[in-house]
Structure formats: structure tokens, C-alpha cells
Amino acid sequence: MSEQTEPATTFVPSGRLQLGVFFQGVNSGTVWKAAESGSQTDFESFRRIAQTAERGLFAAFFLGEGLRLREHLGRPHALDVAGRPDAQTMLAALAAITSRIGLVATQNTTYNDPADLAHRLSTLDLLSGGRAAWNVVTTDNAWTGANFRRGGYLDHADRYRHAEAFVQTAKEIWDSWDEGALAASGTDETWVDRAALRPIHHNGRHYTVDYLPRLPRSPQHHPVLFQAGDSPEGRNFAARQADVIFSAHPQYDDALQFRSDIVARTVAAGRGANDVKIMPASEFILGATSKEAQDKKAWVRSLQIGPQQAIAYLEQFWGRELSAYDPDGPLPDIDPVVEETSETRGSGFHGAKARELASTWRSEAAEKGLTIRQFVSARTSRGDATFTGSYTEVADRLQQYAVTGAVDGFNISPWLIPTGLDDIVNHLVPALQERGVYPTEYEGSTLRDNLGLANPARLPTLSPASA
């Protein structure tokens, strides 16, 4: 509660950037075909990335989550990297061999219970000495529900209402132990002072919680909240609840626009203009020279989108087998089969008007003279999200983001595991430090310290425990 100080209504750029690393585990961006590409599941790969990131003073190590394997034309999708460890289990292990980097777990609100998930996140926060974060995702479809005893499907608006109630309950759980609830020494009367704990009662539409929370607050009080949904509902949810947005807006002008949108929503929600940090998803392809970086980019792209990926990409929108088409020829002249179930499930693309899309794409490709492979490569190259250039060129571009406050940092997806951060940490980080826009040491020991976030005050809605 801030009765004395009104929340700031004007955004003030910090002039600084933070970096995070997103070990994706399931995606088409990791070039598994390169000879130097390592295991996607061995602990050694995660250790290597996390420790390299920590050497580079990264604020966060980030893991995604997908609760059902992606499918393509009714079978598991074969062409992309797939299969990854559970985020929190992996992060608990990494907590033991890192000391400063934040540990961010993407966790779903639809297929978890608030009491259980809040407890596990508290554990991660305590085990890491206050370095845990939760990337709140709501992704949901009946198809994923088939893996869960609760099953379930929530429509879009309902999902966010549910997510918000869920997060609110988690915050109550995290706030439920007063300072000093635990006995300070062996001579105290009891292990924990029951009068200093608040039981949680919540009777919601989608879940009921009647729970006596089991853990005290961590050094950063409770896990940092990340949010990654881009719809208006998602943005409002972030403006009310999140500390950091993992955004899909890395391109400079777009980033500035997204910033002002989020500032407006945050202020409207009664929070300070600087209270929500923004870290877009991004990819870096770097070299000693501009030319070296461009050559590397061509090589990376050729490995990301091979002929099979190009065909499969179209198949998910056409909803039918297209293997008879030449990847180096024009786009298919046949029409898509329009069925929701024919999309690559789990791709996040739903309800597209497939026939319309196909004809737009056909004319676009014909106009530009693009083959299937060239067309798909252009569409999926994450052109917006990729920073290509020499270390100094890219450092200069990033400096501009820092100065204007377009973003607070970048969440980097390495395209190579486990060595994909090496050139960033060895060359880009020093170049950013020279420009004065990147930390030269960790600010503190918790993730909130390192992101410049204040420890949250207790929820005003909570009555004193003993009342």
C-alpha cells in the first residue's frame, strides 16, 4: 500500500538493460542439425547455459512449458526439437549450482491447483535464496486437458479471469506467514506460531482452496511474476498483476509502442508507470564483422527451415499432406482442408481462415517470386526478433533501446545448445558494459534486487493474522 507516495504516472527510462536466456527445449529455432549441437535434455546442457549466463550477469534463466506434445496431421510433430524436463524440477537442480541468476518457471494456471503450485513455487524461491519467478501462462485447449484428471477447457476471457483469481490466491498464500512466525530458537514454545499464520479460504468458480500454507516468505518475499500473453486481456492482466512481461515486441518502433501501451494500462490499474518491466523474446546472430554475422545468419536459417520444415509449415495451415510439392517450387495450388483439428496442435494458431490465408500467401509468394522454402523462411525467420550484426553494431542498437526505455532487457533464445550464449557473454556483454547500459556486477542476491523491483508489500486485502 502506498498511501504516502502516489504511484508515478510518468515512465522514466532506467537507461539500463537486463538479459535473460530462454532455454526453449521445444521449438524450431534451435539448430539441432549442426554438428556442434548438444543434448536438449541432459543436465549438462542446462548447467552449461545457466552458468554461462551467470558469468554474463544475466538476470534470468527461463524455461517454457507445454503440457502436451505438439502434433502434426494427427501424430507427434517429428521435425522440431521436442521433449523437455519439468521447469521447476530443473530449476531446483540449477539453484544448487548457481548463486545469482533468477530462475523463471513457465507454469500453467489451468492445469494446476493454486495451493499446490504456490507451494512448489515457494519451495523454489526458498531453495534459490529468493531467485524464483513464475511466468504465468493460461494456454489451454481441450486437447491438452486430456492429460489431466481435471480435464477442462476454458474460453479465452474466462481463462484470464481464472488466471487472475489463481494468481491472487497464490499471492495470499505467499503472504500468509507473518514475519517471525517461525520459532527463533529451540526454546520457543512451538515450532511455528499458529496465530501468525492466516488460513486461506477461496471459493471460486473454477477451484476451491481451504488451506493452511506451509512455508514462510523468501528473501524476496515471493516469486517474481512474469506474463507472456499478448491479447488485450493478457496485457491488462499483466498491468494488474505482473512484474515483468515476456513480450513478443522486440522491434524498436513496435517496442516503443508496446511500452506506452503497457505504461497506460499499468497506470490505469493504479500502479506506477515503471512497475512493469518489459523483456521481449529475441534471437542474436553475431560475428566479429557484419559480414560474418550475415553469413552465419544464412547458415542458421538454412538449418532452421529445411525442405521438410517448409512443407510441414504449410501443411499445418493447409490441413493436408503436401509432401508431393517441391519445396523449391511455388506454393501449393490446391485449397486447404478447413478443420480446426487439422492444424498443428499446440502451435498456438487457431481459427485461421485457412482458405483466405492460402490465397493471400499464394499471391504474395508469386508477386515476390518466392519458392515454398523461401516463403516459409521469410515468414518464420523471426525477422523482428533477430538482432544480426557485429558485436559493436548490435551493442549500438541495444544502447538506443536502453536510453529511450523501449524495453528493460531482452530474453534471448539461443539457437544453439549448449554453446549458444558464448559469443553473447564473451563479446556483446562487454560491449554493452563499455556503453554503460549493462550491469558490471549483480546488484544483489535476489531476482528482485537484480531486476530493480521492490519487495512486494503484503496484500492490503489481508487482515492481520491474529485478527
Next chain:
Amino acid sequence: MTDTQTPFPPERGGLLLLDLDGSGAHPAAWRLDPAGPARSLLPQRLRETVLAAESAGFHAATFSDGPTPRNPSAAAHLDALQRAAFAAPVTRSLALIPEVDTVYTEPFHVGTQLASLDYVSLGRAGWLVAASADAAAAAAVGREHVAAPALADEAADAIEVSRRLWDSWEDDAVIRDVPSGRYLDVDKLHYADFAGRNYSVKGPAIIPRPPQGQLPVLAPAGLLAPEQVAAGAVDGLLLSAPAPGLLAAEVTAARAQNQPRVAGGPALIVELDIVLDARGQSASDRLAALDAYTPWQETRARFTGTAAELADLLAELLLVTDGVRLHPAVLDVELEELARLVLPALRLRGLLAPIHPDATFREQLGLSRPPSRYADAVTRATTAVPSTRGANA
């Protein structure tokens, strides 16, 4: 699992497991800790404890848990599975066995998390199955309370879900075939298609097959119905008796009821609370002092005495059981005596299985690495090599 080759009695010695819970198993153990109970929640404390257990020569550590506090004077637990995961990169040989509930958890999450623990520990993970009978645990997640006879079915169903998920990727499903552009061979991925009494789980897993193929699953004797045990639901049973002198008879009775280990029957592990003479005080004085705060009401057999007497008792037990799980009254105090006097004496007598750094928990239990149940007969025959490690281990 008929490919088990271990003869009984094990020629290679038995296993010692240590439960690492808070300040110790006695409800007043925390009173002897000058830092109070807060220390039991610190990562540094966990690191020191697992390292001490490993260097003492224990084969495995168990991590107790429960959806609601069992003991009003030890109200907080860090999540057991995450404690085990945290312990993984700081240890080399210790098997890591979290207690995980099957009634008020999502079986799909549990299976994924346990497989992940197996990855981060390079094949040293196990699962101590629990089935919460606690009404408060049901209320915490807004579910109907499940009472006694149904608990066995809840546990058996959740175990079956995990076992199917662990097999749902065959060992060589990740092919990384550059010419065909395929990362996966989808013919080697399988739907779990579990349809149980109360829920169903589709699969496949979202993580490749764990390094051990199947994690060893342990359960307290009596949790599952005899036919569920006979069907191979678990790899080990934890046996309790009211007094140390009755444990051997309990083992004999369980041997008679279960398949022999050579035929795939469960390993039998006995439970023992211990209080030792230590730091110039007799065990009974120490126990009396602790009980004066809070009486230790446990149904497990309890040993109270000297380290030498405990070594003799364990020597007898290790001749008939596959292992003993120790619950130390005060973790720091008992562990010091165990490390200094008890384990060296047992090792000298050749009663403990040798410790191999990097051995899997299955290897410790004498279990071979099973092929996936979904692999076709040809693949099964060629992959049923005893004690091989996972492709990713």
C-alpha cells in the same frame, strides 16, 4: 519385470537409506538446533545434509513430504521432489527418493517431474509413493476426501500413469536424422491411453524416456492391494513392525507373500527409528529429554542404544532384508555417530552393497534396465541389456 537377475540373499550386501526430514524424525529435534527451525528451510542446510549422508556411505536419501503438515511441531516442508532435485548436482552416488502423494496431485505432472528428477540426477531417482488420507489435503485442492479402501486404487492408478508415460518414448525416439529432417521417430512415441477409475491420461510424455527407463517405485507395505504388488506396481516395499525384534519376522512373512526377487518380486526394506548414545549422553537420556518436550509417537520400530548395538542389529537385518531405512531422532547428532561408528563397522563386515559413483538407483537395487513396454518384440530383445544406462544418461 521378469528380467531381474538378483539372487537372494543379495551377495553384494544390502542398502542403507536415510530419511532427511527437518531437524530429525523426533518432533522435538528442532529444539536442539540453536538456529531454530528456520535452518531446516535453508538451501545451505540441505546441501550440507545430503553431502554428509553421501560421505557417510548411505546408498540413498529419502525426502518426506505431505500435502499438509503431519506433525504440528514441524509445520513446514520444502517440496520433497525439489529438495531431491536440488541435491542431485551436488551428489554423485546417493539415490534420491522423494515422497510424492498420488491422491491430490496431477499424475501427469508427477510423472513428468519424477522423470525430470531422473535426468538431473543422471539416473539416481526413485519414488516413495504416498496416498494422503488427510481431509485437509483434500480441502487444500478443493477435492472430495478419499478414504481408506480407495487410496490403494488412487496410488495404483497414479503409478500406472507414470510407468506408461516413462515408457511412452522408446529409448531411441530422438533420432536427429539430418537427411530426413526428422528430430523424432514418431513410430517410437506412444499414447499412454490410461483410462482409470476416476480419470484418464492421454500422453505421450512431454519428456523423453528417463535415464533409468523406469524409476524404482517404493511404497509402504499395505498401501497397495496384494494383487497390485503382484502385478509389478512397485519395485520395493517398506516394512514396519512395532519393535526392532519383530522386523525380521515381518520380512519373512512378506517374502512368503510376495514373488521372490528373482521372479521380479519387490525389494523389502525395513523402517527403523534410531536414537544413539552420543556426545557423552546415553540414548535413553537423550530420548527422555526430547520426549519431555513432545512425546515421539511413532508406530515404527525404534532402536535406542549404542552405535555398536545398532551395528549388530543392522547386521542381523541386512542378512534378511534388501535394505534398512533409518529415521534419525536428531539428524545432525545421529548422522555423526552413524558416519563415525555404524557404517564403517557394517562395511568392514561386508554387509553393505559397494558404492559406485554414478550407479543408477536401479543398479543399486540389482534391477536391470527394462525396455519400453511399447517397444516391439524385436527391439525389446535387443535392448534388454542388464544395467545399461539411458541414451541420455
